Amino acid sequence: xxxxxxxxxxxxxxxxxxxxxxxxxxxxxxxxxxxxxxxxxxxxxxxxxxxxxxxxxxxxxxxxxxxxxxxxxxxxxxxxxxxxxxxxxxxxxxxxxxxxxxxxxxxx
Amino acid sequence: xxxxxxxxxxxxxxxxxxxxxxxxxxxxxxxxxxxxxxxxxxxxxxxxxxxxxxxxxxxxxxxxxxxxxxxxxxxxxxxxxxxxxxxxxxxxxxxxxxxxxxxxxxxxxxxxx
Numbered sequence: 185x186x187x188x189x190x191x192x193x194x195x196x197x198x199x200x201x202x203x204x205x206x207x208x209x210x211x212x213x214x215x216x217x218x219x220x221x222x223x224x225x226x227x228x229x230x231x232x233x234x235x236x237x238x239x240x241x242x243x244x245x246x247x248x249x250x251x252x253x254x255x256x257x258x259x260x261x262x263x264x265x266x267x268x269x270x271x272x273x274x275x276x277x278x279x280x281x282x283x284x285x286x287x288x289x290x291x292x
Numbered sequence: 293x294x295x296x297x298x299x300x301x302x303x304x305x306x307x308x309x310x311x312x313x314x315x316x317x318x319x320x321x322x323x324x325x326x327x328x329x330x331x332x333x334x335x336x337x338x339x340x341x342x343x344x345x346x347x348x349x350x351x352x353x354x355x356x357x358x359x360x361x362x363x364x365x366x367x368x369x370x371x372x373x374x375x376x377x378x379x380x381x382x383x384x385x386x387x388x389x390x391x392x393x394x395x396x397x398x399x400x401x402x403x404x405x
Contacts, residue, residue, distance in 0.1 A: 228396040278323035278342050280394055284334035
């Protein structure tokens with residue numbers, strides 16, 4: 185069965201510190217993985233997807249098939265990064281399986 | 293483009309009442325889906341559609357109905373509201389032309405008393 189696990193409900197870091205939001209998945213095929221972000225009172229928006237290998241707002245994520253992980257990283261957190269982050273796995277191409285989310289709080 | 297729109301933004305229902313949450317998209321996406329967002333639970337898929345006239349159940353379909361008569365619209369019906377359906381509901385659309393990136397609506401915050 186497909187499953188996405190985000191082990192941390194809340195992650196609090198100081199501004200300028202490195203950030204890593206963890207995501208592990210279970211999937212029998214070749215996964216399509218995403219990170220979505222939801223800023224306060226806004227709609228979810230795509231942050232990045234593994235297939236594009238882009239860096240968005242300083243965030244990167246590498247797919248590690250051996251560890252079945254897709255952790256989100258940023259070397260220097262900013263206060264504006266405070267948001268809810270969801271890792272998601274493609275569900276047959278037309279919907280997503282989401283993790284439970286990690287709330288990132290960046291304090292000055 | 294308005295993208296994905298949802299109405300209403302907020303709604304309060306009494307137990308047993310019925311209502312329809314509206315969702316529309318103007319991007320000609322073939323796929324549309326409904327999720328509910330609950331604290332500590334993330335987003336869970338309720339129903340989805342791969343095209344007009346085709347719908348299927350997601351992870352938590354009980355108590356909800358959907359239909360897709362046009363490409364643009366994908367309403368979600370609550371037949372007899374229950375307090376357990378208090379949640380934030382998000383509609384999303386996607387297309388193979390954009391590698392299935394999901395575009396989300398602003399959400400509907402529903403409270404059932």
